[in-house]
Amino acid sequence: MVAAAGFYLFRYGLDRPVGATYALFAAVALGGLARIPGTGRQRAVMVLRLLPVCWLLVVVGTWLSVRTWSAVVGMLAVGFALAFAAVGGPRLAGAAPGLQLLYILPSFPPYAPGTLAERLAGTTTGLVLLVAAEALLFPEPAPPSYRERAADAARVAAHCAMLLATAPHALTDTDVRLAHETGRTLRSLSVPEAERPAGPGVRDRALAHTGLVARTLLSRLADLPAAPDGRPGPEVTAVLRAVAALAAAAATCLRTGRPPVTPYAELAAARARVAAASAACGPGAAPPDLPPAVLRRHAAVLEIADAALALGTAVDLAVRGRHASVETGQSRFWYASSRAPVLWWHRVRHHAGRRSVFFQNAVRIALALTAARLVAGVDTLPHGFWAMLATLSLTRTTMGETWSTIRAALVGTLAGALVTAGALTLAGTHTAVYAVVLPAWMLFAFTVGPVKGVGWAQGLFTVLVALVFAQLTTSTWKLAEERVLDVLIGSAVGAVFGVLAWPRGAHDEMHRAAAELLRRAAEIVVATGASVAGTGAGSAPTGAPGHPSLQRAIVLAESAYAQFQCEQVPFGGRPGGTVPRHVDWQATLMAGHHTLWGSERLLQPPLTVLGPAPAESVSGLGDRVAARMLLVSAALDPGGDTPTGPVPRIEPAPAALAAEPPGAPRLYYATVSWLASLTTDLTRIARE
Template identity: 80%
Template sequence: MVAAAGFYLFRYGLDRPVAATYALFAAVALGGLAKIPGTGRQRAATALRLLPVCWLLVVVGTFLSVRTWSAVVGMLAVGFALAFAAVGGPRPAGAAPGLQLLYILPSFPPYAPSTLGERLIGTTTGLAFFIAAEALIFPEPGPPSYRSRAAHAADAAAHCATLLTTPPYALTDDEIRAAWESSGSLRSLTVPEAERPAGPGMRDRALAHTGLATRTLLSRLAQLPAPPDGRPGLEVTAVLQTVAELATATAACLRAGPSPVVPHENLVKARAHLSAVSAGPVPTGAPDLPPAVLRRHAAVLEIADAALAVATAADLAVHGRHATVDSGKGRFWYAGTWAPVLWWHRLRGHAGRRSVFFQNAVRIALALTAARLVAGVDTLPQGFWATLATLTLTRTTMDETWHTIRLALAGTLAGALVTAGALSLAGTDTAVYAVVLPVWMLFAFTVGPVKGVGWAQGLFTVLVALVFAQLAPPTWRLAEVRVLDVLVGSAIGAVFGVLAWPRGAHDELRQAMAELLRRAAEIVVATGASVAGGGAVSAPSGVPGHRSLQRAVVLAESAYAQFQCEPTPFGGPARRPAPRTVDWQATLMAGHHTLWGSERLLTPPLIRLGPAAAESVSVLGERVAGRMLLVSAALDPGSDTPTGPIPLIGPVLEQAVTEPSGAPRLYYATVSWLGSLMADLTRMARGGPGPGQGPRAP
């Protein structure tokens, strides 16, 4: 409706064929080629914000089309910039193909800057119709937002913490299963694309941090064992009660309530008191705390730390710069940072050949540039369609590209035959094309996306002929030109599909996850050595390899997101997938847990451990790091070890030496952290709760 309204308004109402062309293709660009996620109102809001970008692309494309070399250089720069903008989240990524089309259209001859006004008027009208239609016609109910999901999970955490303060002071299997389900609702695969907090801004980063910290909190609560003597202790009960209060206040904050300042401060005090009781000197005549109690204290302190992180991140996500909960530094480094700086951090993190966003941007930019060069140098008739074919048919893997090209060529050939017959029968009677076009548009835009790329290309071939038959005297050779253009564009897409990272995100996912575990292993060893030697660091960045692990986490997350967008090719051999039993989310959580735990344990002042405790911590750290390297070697496609199913890791962290007597709390906190990393490795290898684990693996 939008495409037809804009086209007929200018073509027959105002006799402006240039404006008619741009009105139609503006609607096709953002309404058909672009895949902006979200409801109609969300897509309308995104398109409204992109309107200045659309104007700029039309202006730049118009003036750069004066020479082939300037158009080619512009295609390279604009093509890379628009594709690389996908690092900004699902909405920029979805809009990028449509924006590419709005630059491609004016970058081809004729060089007619005098028609720029008509081009902009047509583009604006088409987009205005599209925005109005998306916002007003067939309104869709909005799915639960990520904030509401996080609030629900925080309520679940509050419920779990409350249950842990009453007999039997441990969660039942049903309650653990409920915690698992609440945690799973925050996984990116269960969240609609438009609701995922994937942007580089402070609020999006904080909301993503909220989800990850909430999953950590639920995991730690579910793993907390019952007290060894049946009595949790007043200090432990006080911490868990305050955790429940803070989780409830955090859920209210996520529902646009006030900042959880007071509960946050209360938990800080309760946590400090438990830490002092666990680490402080034993009063004269009082028995020493047994190791089982100290281990439970360490686990409860980790729960408190996760709850504090949830509250701080949620306050930043809701109130931004007006957040009142003290965020400190370290893990909340982005708090108070200007948006341009955060964008720079995101772009710099992906400016390398290991980033799948960088790979995709280079691939599509080079392919579009080659198509524009061929169209300009060889004076390819209707070269615009060859470039558009390159844009729509290039895929991230060679298997997908070849399969897509075969279907597209078959569909285009069928559409060309229909077009040739229709043009021969109707001749120059534009009234026939004017009547048929709206009906064919409805058919093409409805059936094409459902039936696949072959149908879409065939139906679009006929649609193009119906449009251009109303702009210039038609001949049957228009169908021939369309087939030639698609053939050239497909060939260019196939060439760059072979030359530029032909396996897509598959190998990059394994490589990125393997690198993540290697970097995490380095930090585990360095942290264990620092704890054993009593050496604190002034900032998280002082831990050897900390920044490298941060970047490895970013690249692993982007590779995982890209991998989810690559379906198994139809027909022919399937790609070599990473093991299906691998829980990639657990792999990412292991990276984050390594960063957070290292930061917490190395906060000064550190207590110097005795010889036995220091030896135990060092050996246990090396053992966990060894497990990480074992899994890393199984995942790495470039290692000497053949890739395949990763080894199963037992959830129990065996003691390296006899447990030292009289060890300080720091020892048990370190062992608890290492044990949680072993639990992550267990979930990673088994893809979730495995045999013998039951539901205790959220």
């Protein structure tokens, strides 16, 4: 409707063929080629925000088309910048192909700066009509937002914590299943693309952090062992009640914006009382007279309390941003006081390297479009714009997908060219025929093409552009021949750069980043275990936040993970991508974060001195958990000595946990609890 309305308004109502072209292709760019996720109203808001960018692209493309070399240089710079903008989140990633088209269209001859006003008028009309249509026609029900999902998770956590506080036994199977199922709703594959918090700002980072911590809290609550002898103890009961209150307040904060300041302070105080009750009075002091089962439960409850405190902080940051009221002193919330430009710079800086999948994709598409523009300019291809459109719409992030896409596209284009040649031969110069057929063909092409696949999309679009250009200028059957030639050249360029530039796309990078994260985490586990045991203080992780090497590994892994969340499907492609389903990538990130958080917590001074037996047990257990991390890392690493295979399944807990040395202090049980939680994270990485 929008493409037809804009085209007929300018072509026949105002007799402005240039404006008609830009009105039509503006709608095609951001309504068809772009894949902006979300509901119609969400897409309308995004298009409206991008309107000034669209004007700038049309202006720059118009002025740089004066020479082939200037258009080529502009294509390299603009192509890279627009593709690299995917670091800003799924909506920018989805809009990038459409924005590329709005620069490509005016960058071809004729060099006509005098028509700039008409070009801008056509572009504006097409986009304004698109905004109105997206917002008003066929309204879609909005799916649950990530905040709503996180609020539900916090509510379930509050329910589980209250059950544990009021009953000495562990949760029932039904409650455990509810906790795990609720946690899975926060995984990215379960969340619509538009709702995933993947942006660089404080609120998006904190909301992603909220999902991570909420999954942790639910997991810890589900795994809390029953109280020994049916006596949970007043201190533990107070902590669990405070956890329930804070989780409920976090859910309220996500829905109403009320900060959970009081419940946060109450949980912090209750946690301190449990820690004091189960800790030695000082270095060398005798451990408290508590049975091992009680100390073990205290350690698990302290893990739960830490997760709940982190949830309260993350939730307040997600809702109130830099104006959050809850304490944000923990190193894990390093971004809390940073302004938007700093966080954007942080995101861009960490992606400005060959290990970033965003950088790889930007380089690939920029070089391919630049080469296509150079070929079109040097050989003066008729309708060279089509060659670049083919490169833009057919180049994929992996070589295998590019080849299969190109094969289908060429078959579809050839079939569409045959239909086009026949139509142009039969109708000749009778533009009224094309004017009558075009709206119906648009409806058919834009409905069937994206559903049936790239071959159908290219074939139907070949006929569509022929019907359009036959109304703008005199056309013969040779227009179909030119279309086939342009698509063939554009496909060849896309295939060449698909082979040369990171042909496996984000697949290898995700595996490599996750493998490196687990290797660094294994180093921290060994060093922390040695430090707690009193055998390796010099090798303890130092600095804040956390060990720098593991911190950077987490950033790179999150970057690769964000690529999966922001995966775009070009015009005519099928949604869904090629995300491996056998690995829970968020569980890998959770393991890295938990390694940092736990190591930082355990090494806070003053450290309790362990006896020989507890020290040996902790050190050995740390080595066992680190070995399991390295085992999973080796299976994930695409560049390792052995080929990447299926991720091994890890046993729920090392056998060494059953052998508890007598007289061990709280620090021993806190360390064992941390290592057991890391093992739990490892068990979730491998998925059926």
